[in-house]
Amino acid sequence: MSKFAKKKDGDLPAVSTASLPDIVFMLLFFFMTVTVMKDSSLKVENVLPNASEIKKLEKKDRVIYIYVGKPTQEYEKVFGTEPKIQLNDKFAKPAEVGDYILGERAKKAQELQNVLTTALKVDKNANMGLISDIKHELRKVNALKVNYTTYEGDAFRNIQ
Amino acid sequence: MSRVKMPEVNAGSMADIAFLLLIFFLVTTVIETDVGMNRLLPSKETSPPVKHNDRNVFPILINKNGEIFVKDDIVELKKIRLLATAFLDNGGAEKSSKGYCGYCRGDRSSFSSDNPDQAIITLKNDRETKYEHYIAVQNELVGAYNDLRNRESKLLYSESYTQMEGEYDNPKTSAKRKTELKARIKRVREMFPLKLIEETN
Numbered sequence: 426m427s428k429f430a431k432k433k434d435g436d437l438p439a440v441s442t443a444s445l446p447d448i449v450f451m452l453l454f455f456f457m458t459v460t461v462m463k464d465s466s467l468k469v470e471n472v473l474p475n476a477s478e479i480k481k482l483e484k485k486d487r488v489i490y491i492y493v494g495k496p497t498q499e500y501e502k503v504f505g506t507e508p509k510i511q512l513n514d515k516f517a518k519p520a521e522v523g524d525y526i527l528g529e530r531a532k533k534a535q536e537l538q539n540v541l542t543t544a545l546k547v548d549k550n551a552n553m554g555l556i557s558d559i560k561h562e563l564r565k566v567n568a569l570k571v572n573y574t575t576y577e578g579d580a581f582r583n584i585q
Numbered sequence: 586m587s588r589v590k591m592p593e594v595n596a597g598s599m600a601d602i603a604f605l606l607l608i609f610f611l612v613t614t615v616i617e618t619d620v621g622m623n624r625l626l627p628s629k630e631t632s633p634p635v636k637h638n639d640r641n642v643f644p645i646l647i648n649k650n651g652e653i654f655v656k657d658d659i660v661e662l663k664k665i666r667l668l669a670t671a672f673l674d675n676g677g678a679e680k681s682s683k684g685y686c687g688y689c690r691g692d693r694s695s696f697s698s699d700n701p702d703q704a705i706i707t708l709k710n711d712r713e714t715k716y717e718h719y720i721a722v723q724n725e726l727v728g729a730y731n732d733l734r735n736r737e738s739k740l741l742y743s744e745s746y747t748q749m750e751g752e753y754d755n756p757k758t759s760a761k762r763k764t765e766l767k768a769r770i771k772r773v774r775e776m777f778p779l780k781l782i783e784e785t786n
Contacts, residue, residue: 461615
């Protein structure tokens, strides 16, 4: 009789999966805290340029978004490959920007209407002609506060 | 004393439920960037043109190939910040004259700006200029202003300008501190007012 009973060969203990829910919950909470709900699906390519001299955009309720970029692949056939403006969920001409801003402004609370910022989310390959058209429209409706939304990074990477 | 043993709840499916939730959040949410450069567009009513001396204007042009010109010379992007800083900080006005800039530390050359208040940067671009090139140059120009403002702000309040701005924008800052910051920011901004004119050909 041996003191140490010999274990049977080839009988591996099962890996405990008891902590699996904890791990998944951890991931879940991570994603719940760092992400926000999609408000409009993007129909344009939207790779923002890099900049280093940036400020954080506080107070989301005071921001109106305008997206600019090349239509994504599924819309390429209908709308072509030239950069387009996206307002809410549809493509728009530069002339429609003014009305859109006025409409969005009217939806906000009275006390916020004078402090709104327009965030321009422009693809880095868009051309300036379109941007200056937008800026011209914004000036017409007196929406002068503009935020060029960018990624935080080295601006020299924009010019290779 | 008898004790009824409670049956244990099977937690085996907890992982599945959590996965389901996780996948739902992965699909319906996005990680958004909420940083950028704030600018103020000029208002619709244009004031009558004011004549400026050539030496007080720093003209920059970005063409459609992303080449940057300063006064007809091609310049690398890396040099823009230095050139703009030197131009703004020049303080070329005579010591006896009214526009003399006491805090400027530039070369005081008579071919560059008189004082920061007079110094104007004009940024021109073609319609085909790429947005990323425009942002890169904008970034350098804002950087030049921020560098100078930080310098003066540190001398006056031993706190950098960008830090003060960040604290002012932070909603957690108290109202008392905000009024103090507002006055300081205004003072520093007046020392180096942002005068940037944009134009698209």
